[in-house]
Amino acid sequence: MNQHKKQQSHPLDGLLRTDRIPHIWCPGCGIGTAFSSCLIAMKESGIDLKKTVMVSGIGCSGRGAGYANLDSYHTTHGRAIPFATGMKLANPELNVVVFSGDGDLFAIGGNHFIHAARRNVDLTIVCVNNFNYGMTGGQVAATTPLGAKTTTTPVGNPEPAFNLPLLAYASGATYVARWTILHTRDLTDCIEEAFLRRGFSFIEVLAPCPVNYGRRNKEKPLDTLRIYQEQTIIKNDAHPSELDIDFNRGVILGKFVDVERPTCSERYDDTCRPKELLEEEKAA
Amino acid sequence: MNPAVLTGEHFMTGDVACAEGALAAGCRFFGGYPITPATEIAEHISARMPEVGGTFIQMEDEIAAMASVIGGSCAGVKSMTATSGPGFSLMMENIGLAICTETPCVVANVQRAGPSTGLPTQGAQGDMLQARWGSHGHYEIIALAPSSPQETFYQTIRAFNLSETYRMPVLIMTDEMVGHLSERVVIPKAKTIKSVSRPRPKGRKDRFKPFEPGPNGVPPMAIAGEGYNIHVTGLTHDEMGYPDMTVEAQDKMMARLVGKVRRNLDDIISTEGYRLEDAEIVIVSYGVSARTSLAAVEEARDQGIKAGLLKLNTVWPFPEDQIRRLSERVKGFVTVEINLGQIHLEVERCACGKVPALLAGHPGGTIIPPDQVIETLKEGF
Ligand SMILES: Cc1ncc(C[n+]2csc(CCOP(=O)(O)OP(=O)(O)O)c2C)c(N)n1
Ligand code: SF4
Ligand SMILES: [Mg+2]
Numbered sequence: 001m002n003q004h005k006k007q008q009s010h011p012l013d014g015l016l017r018t019d020r021i022p023h024i025w026c027p028g029c030g031i032g033t034a035f036s037s038c039l040i041a042m043k044e045s046g047i048d049l050k051k052t053v054m055v056s057g058i059g060c061s062g063r064g065a066g067y068a069n070l071d072s073y074h075t076t077h078g079r080a081i082p083f084a085t086g087m088k089l090a091n092p093e094l095n096v097v098v099f100s101g102d103g104d105l106f107a108i109g110g111n112h113f114i115h116a117a118r119r120n121v122d123l124t125i126v127c128v129n130n131f132n133y134g135m136t137g138g139q140v141a142a143t144t145p146l147g148a149k150t151t152t153t154p155v156g157n158p159e160p161a162f163n164l165p166l167l168a169y170a171s172g173a174t175y176v177a178r179w180t181i182l183h184t185r186d187l188t189d190c191i192e193e194a195f196l197r198r199g200f201s202f203i204e205v206l207a208p209c210p211v212n213y214g215r216r217n218k219e220k221p222l223d224t225l226r227i228y229q230e231q232t233i234i235k236n237d238a239h240p241s242e243l244d245i246d247f248n249r250g251v252i253l254g255k256f257v258d259v260e261r262p263t264c265s266e267r268y269d270d271t272c273r274p275k276e277l278l279e280e281e282k283a284a
Numbered sequence: 285m286n287p288a289v290l291t292g293e294h295f296m297t298g299d300v301a302c303a304e305g306a307l308a309a310g311c312r313f314f315g316g317y318p319i320t321p322a323t324e325i326a327e328h329i330s331a332r333m334p335e336v337g338g339t340f341i342q343m344e345d346e347i348a349a350m351a352s353v354i355g356g357s358c359a360g361v362k363s364m365t366a367t368s369g370p371g372f373s374l375m376m377e378n379i380g381l382a383i384c385t386e387t388p389c390v391v392a393n394v395q396r397a398g399p400s401t402g403l404p405t406q407g408a409q410g411d412m413l414q415a416r417w418g419s420h421g422h423y424e425i426i427a428l429a430p431s432s433p434q435e436t437f438y439q440t441i442r443a444f445n446l447s448e449t450y451r452m453p454v455l456i457m458t459d460e461m462v463g464h465l466s467e468r469v470v471i472p473k474a475k476t477i478k479s480v481s482r483p484r485p486k487g488r489k490d491r492f493k494p495f496e497p498g499p500n501g502v503p504p505m506a507i508a509g510e511g512y513n514i515h516v517t518g519l520t521h522d523e524m525g526y527p528d529m530t531v532e533a534q535d536k537m538m539a540r541l542v543g544k545v546r547r548n549l550d551d552i553i554s555t556e557g558y559r560l561e562d563a564e565i566v567i568v569s570y571g572v573s574a575r576t577s578l579a580a581v582e583e584a585r586d587q588g589i590k591a592g593l594l595k596l597n598t599v600w601p602f603p604e605d606q607i608r609r610l611s612e613r614v615k616g617f618v619t620v621e622i623n624l625g626q627i628h629l630e631v632e633r634c635a636c637g638k639v640p641a642l643l644a645g646h647p648g649g650t651i652i653p654p655d656q657v658i659e660t661l662k663e664g665f
Contacts, residue, residue, distance in 0.1 A: 017515070017526075019524075019526075020526060050509065050510075050511040051509045053508045053509065055355075065515070065517075066515060066517060066526070066527060069513050070513055071506075071508040071509065071510075071512065071513060071514055072513075072514070072515045072516070073355075073358060073385075073508075073515075073516045073517075074515070074516065074517035074518065074519065074527075075351065075354075075381060075518065076351070076377055076378055076381050076518060078347075079347060079348070079351040079378060079381075082315075082343060082344075082347070082348035082349075082351035082352045082355070083351040083352065083354060083355035083358075084355060085315075085341070085343075085348075085351075085352050085355065086313065086315055086341075086351065086352030086353060086354065086355030086356035086357075086359070086363065087355035087356065087358060087359040087508060088355075088359075089313065089339045089341055089352070089356065090312070090313045090339060090355070090356035090357075090359040090360070090361040090363065091359040091360060091361065091508065091509060093509065094359060094508055094509050111344050111345065111348075112344060112348050112351075115343070115344040115348070264341075265339075268334070268339065268341075272333075272334040272340075273334045273335075274285050274334065274335050276285060277285065277334070277335060277337065281337075
């Protein structure tokens, strides 16, 4: 009996809502791996979990918040970042992590992303980029590679995709990294590093959606992982303009930006708050 | 540095009174986006928030403003936003999120004439049904309508108190005329202002069910960072807050969301009667139109018509019973509002064909002159 119990425990048990398992993710889906990296990073970073909040938008990736045994908020499609912004500014003591999908954060929510980066809101954004809208059955996204097939681009995608790290960098993000779910150690390390620093951090995680994206693009789950291994190049500090995703040419992974800039709350206090009030607060 | 409650006599606009009412009620987070004729609320509060220890942020659009307000409130801070028609439209989806997640927050809509960009600088009351039904799905909402800057001050405080009591968004449906009108506003002493905060959980954290209702149907609210590890979702959910995609869960959640308003109508609904005792014709109005209606009642009485006014301070939930009871004894109703018949439809519904219900309306851009009300009275009755 005890033996049985032991076998069933999982290193993340405390951080997972085990009463909500089984989860909704398909076999072979990459979201679970990205999600556990995120939780492991949280645990290893030693940040106060009681003060840590996960916010998600809508999508398969957006279900993340629902499985984290933290204060967790599953909001509306595209609006995780402004929700998280309000939360962080209202209580700067909270560690706020946004875990959501590429469609959620960069199509419907793209405007919020660039503004939160510009303001340097102290948030950690983990984006699962599976190149399509998984939840709604595999439609084209702002990240779908040119020519790829989806249910709304049945003969191939006529539009080019966003280079997300470049967008993040250009918008003012102070930490930018990209990994695949095959590179879990590096991914976890980067997420951990992001948790431990101030400012707007962005981590893109390339992840397979075998059910909707892989299937339509003649990629078996294992093929995708092989591509992640063979067609990627680790190049820390690569310039964000080199980071377009084209697996034929090779996709660059690594940590690209890590700079310090005053955060949104710091600048607000410095610029807007009466000095007497800040002194009063300090004294208290 | 000014205090949060600016006790004293002032000459201020309805918009400024709204901002001051919010601060007096304990609002410490405002996520906004500029739009005429609501901009002055954001402008005023942007200067005041930092000195009372709160935070103002101008977000990138009204969708973000509304989302930030819900986030701020979930972090435990009384939060609000203010807008007008086009921005109100953009806020609708997240107003639904606040309903479903039972997040207290306040939204002021300083109405201007629509549809679309309409008459940006001219007032109307055309968003009253949008206030009621603008977000998708079926729900109950609370909406208040002030007629003066002084009322705006008090109704803003009341909006916060209701939103905290019932854990839901409360709308202040003011209008350009009241928003831009400067009048005397008396702000009382801070300690005389009744300020309500959301019910809070007690007892063991590991046994806490975030959506288990308290005695008045409202669940105590845990806020982020307290260690309750709550889950909050806009999906249909059970008492743990966990998604539950069954018809039974939908039934149960909806019964509670709707029930907490319907069971507390006496507390939520506020109306004022003027010369109603012997009235044969009841004018129903709210916001700026209630002021012109008051003049119309006097004029009608001078002309020998027994008119009275029912002024709706709370527009939603609609005071159905009051209209039903009146319809038993009066000759008819005239609804006065700056639209082409919105609250009018409610009055008509509640009068139930027993007596005529007429409209003195206008598509927006101007107030409804008392003459028009008198004309409607005379033609109709
Ligand atoms: C306002 C709104 N529009 C559309 C939808 C439908 N919808 C749900 S998830 C989704 C796309 C999610 O894509 P992504 O963020 O990439 O997540 P994934 O499922 O791929 O992890 C869409 C369009 C919605 N829920 N809300
Ligand atoms: S549809 Fe795709 S993204 Fe969604 S759970 Fe299945 S594999 Fe994952
Ligand atoms: Mg996706």
